[in-house]
Amino acid sequence: MTDGPKILIVDDEPNIRDLLTTSLRFAGFAVRAVGNGAQAISAVLEEEPDLIILDVMLPDMNGFGVTKRLRASGYTAPILFLTAKDDTEDKITGLTVGGDDYVTKPFSLDEIVARIKAILRRTMHDEDDAIIRTGELSMDQDTHEVTVGDVAVELSPTEFKLLRYLMLNPNRVLSKAQILDHVWEYDFNGDAGIVESYISYLRRKLDQHSSEPMIQTKRGFGYMLKASKV
Numbered sequence: 716m717t718d719g720p721k722i723l724i725v726d727d728e729p730n731i732r733d734l735l736t737t738s739l740r741f742a743g744f745a746v747r748a749v750g751n752g753a754q755a756i757s758a759v760l761e762e763e764p765d766l767i768i769l770d771v772m773l774p775d776m777n778g779f780g781v782t783k784r785l786r787a788s789g790y791t792a793p794i795l796f797l798t799a800k801d802d803t804e805d806k807i808t809g810l811t812v813g814g815d816d817y818v819t820k821p822f823s824l825d826e827i828v829a830r831i832k833a834i835l836r837r838t839m840h841d842e843d844d845a846i847i848r849t850g851e852l853s854m855d856q857d858t859h860e861v862t863v864g865d866v867a868v869e870l871s872p873t874e875f876k877l878l879r880y881l882m883l884n885p886n887r888v889l890s891k892a893q894i895l896d897h898v899w900e901y902d903f904n905g906d907a908g909i910v911e912s913y914i915s916y917l918r919r920k921l922d923q924h925s926s927e928p929m930i931q932t933k934r935g936f937g938y939m940l941k942a943s944k945v
Contacts, residue, residue, distance in 0.1 A: 720835055723764035724748040725755040726797060727774050735768060738824045752776040759790055766831060771798040779812050786813040786872055791859055793834045807909060810899050813872035849882045850942045851925055863924035870920065877913050885942035888933045914938055
């Protein structure tokens with residue numbers, strides 16, 4: 716077996732499992748494949764894969780339910796959804812519960828491999844890079860702990876990803892399109908309401924512990940995380 720990143724495939728269709736397993740092993744990944752949600756949860760506990768390819772429609776529980784249980788258990792590695800439905804509402808649901816990307820069936824194997832590599836480049840980092848600090852904010856990318864000063868702040872997986880993107884670009888105005896592309900990795904047909912909602916969620920959680928508002932709105936341009944001196 717290869718020593719490459721560990722990928723868990725979760726799909727109830729044997730032909731898709733076999734196709735993905737063969738292709739990903741050829742691309743240098745260590746692969747395990749299972750056919751339902753219960754097996755997926757057990758496999759994560761046993762092996763802690765670096766990424767999961769998760770079908771939304773499974774026989775025992777859907778992929779969203781699997782994701783919720785995994786995120787609640789503390790599993791933080793990326794999840795790539797597979798779905799037969801090219802539906803914006805489903806995409807928003809999947810990404811909101813903690814997914815990282817979405818691929819619609821039928822898919823290109825080259826696209827799957829490219830998306831996996833892109834996600835892993837963003838999420839697999841050296842230990843020295845685990846801590847991000849911006850002003851009063853501190854983020855541990857390994858433990859997903861966020862603090863404002865000395866106060867711990869609980870964030871959802873999507874809130875964490877959004878804050879991480881802002882912290883990696885302090886004092887820089889980021890458009891809604893840029894945020895959609897980097898945090899949700901999807902074009903929601905121009906509907907940027909989800910960005911506004913999550914910015915609002917973050918503000919409520921951060922500003923109650925901060926000496927001044929952290930996320931600024933630049934009307935007509937986007938949002939900026941102000942990196943104040945502590």
